[in-house]
Amino acid sequence: MSILVKTDTKVLIQGITGGFGSRHAQLSLDYGTQVVAGVTPGKGGLLFADKVPVFDTVTEAVTETGATVSAIFVPPAFAADSILEGVDAGLDLVICITEGIPVEDMVRVKAAMKGSKTRLIGPNCPGIVVPGEGEGSHGGCRIGIAPGYINHKGHVGVVSRSGTLTYEAVWQLTKLGLGQSTTVGIGGDPVNGTSHLDVIKMFNDDPETEAIIMIGEIGGAAEEEAAAWIKQYCKKPIAGFIAGATAPPGRRMGHAGAIVSGGKGTAKAKIEAMQDAGIAIAETPSVLAETLVKHIEALKKAGKL
Numbered sequence: 001m002s003i004l005v006k007t008d009t010k011v012l013i014q015g016i017t018g019g020f021g022s023r024h025a026q027l028s029l030d031y032g033t034q035v036v037a038g039v040t041p042g043k044g045g046l047l048f049a050d051k052v053p054v055f056d057t058v059t060e061a062v063t064e065t066g067a068t069v070s071a072i073f074v075p076p077a078f079a080a081d082s083i084l085e086g087v088d089a090g091l092d093l094v095i096c097i098t099e100g101i102p103v104e105d106m107v108r109v110k111a112a113m114k115g116s117k118t119r120l121i122g123p124n125c126p127g128i129v130v131p132g133e134g135e136g137s138h139g140g141c142r143i144g145i146a147p148g149y150i151n152h153k154g155h156v157g158v159v160s161r162s163g164t165l166t167y168e169a170v171w172q173l174t175k176l177g178l179g180q181s182t183t184v185g186i187g188g189d190p191v192n193g194t195s196h197l198d199v200i201k202m203f204n205d206d207p208e209t210e211a212i213i214m215i216g217e218i219g220g221a222a223e224e225e226a227a228a229w230i231k232q233y234c235k236k237p238i239a240g241f242i243a244g245a246t247a248p249p250g251r252r253m254g255h256a257g258a259i260v261s262g263g264k265g266t267a268k269a270k271i272e273a274m275q276d277a278g279i280a281i282a283e284t285p286s287v288l289a290e291t292l293v294k295h296i297e298a299l300k301k302a303g304k305l
Helices: 019-031 058-065 076-088 103-113 163-175 196-205 222-233 267-276 285-301
Strands: 010-014 034-039 052-055 069-072 093-096 119-121 127-130 141-144 153-160 180-185 211-217 238-243
Touching: 010 019, 010 058, 010 076, 019 034, 019 141, 034 058, 052 058, 058 076, 069 076, 069 141, 076 093, 076 103, 153 163, 153 196, 163 180, 163 211, 163 285, 180 196, 196 211, 196 222, 211 222, 211 267, 211 285, 222 238, 222 267, 238 267, 238 285
Parallel strands: 010 034, 010 069, 034 052, 069 093, 093 119, 153 180, 153 211, 211 238
Antiparallel strands: 127 141, 127 180
16 A cells, blocks of 8 residues: 555646646656646647647546646746645645745635645645556656655655655665655645644554654644654654754744744754654664664564564
8 A cells, every 4th residue: 555646546737838847747657657637728738748638727637537636836826726726626635846835825725725625735845756566666656856766665654844855765765675655745835735744644554654754844843743643643663853953043944934933843842752752863864764774673672563
């Protein structure tokens, strides 16, 4: 199993004819992702890569192809409406790659999504990768911008606010021969759709996921909330890392949500909460996978795994 998507999930790409969208649509196709449709208003009737039909609206694309998931590669000014178009079309999942969306727009989106069946990942995220069984883990499902070739089929779930640290953790796991069940980049904006806790709960319920890497950042309280739940309910070994420990208070570092304000959201508080929950903390990003392996070995030695 995997979480959120499977290797045969049908995907549509909003903004497939743009430079950024077309590049990553092709990379997803090359990875084996079932990209069945593209959406660009005014360009309906075109074929992308000589095989993917382009439609004017998401609803039309869903009706014609049966797509259940979309990836959004559109400029920030149009991203909020693109998300809501996916909601209106009844998609199961919308993954918004676009960064720089105004916070006010995302507040409007969150309010409009209440009660809908659609889950949002992002915005400002790298997306999802489920490695396949084929050579080089091709035949999988890559939705977004993450480099598919570094993923390998395995049993470690990865959830992260940081795109580049996601890739670092994945590559380390692959080099150690562990591989990943699902990799989920949730993005670092202050108003987003899916949290660490949401993903941790899914990994906890997924029999294919035997261990977890959780990567957070300064700002907000999402990591503390996840840690509190993990302490009480999750028995799977977890290694974690918090980025931004040296950031001055009040200064945004990297993501829009990575800011310590009013004494809240500090790296120290997050690390302490995670340690209290039994999560092994990596001192640097370069030892994320190694930290997880040592943690698993220690748990086995103590008879707790």
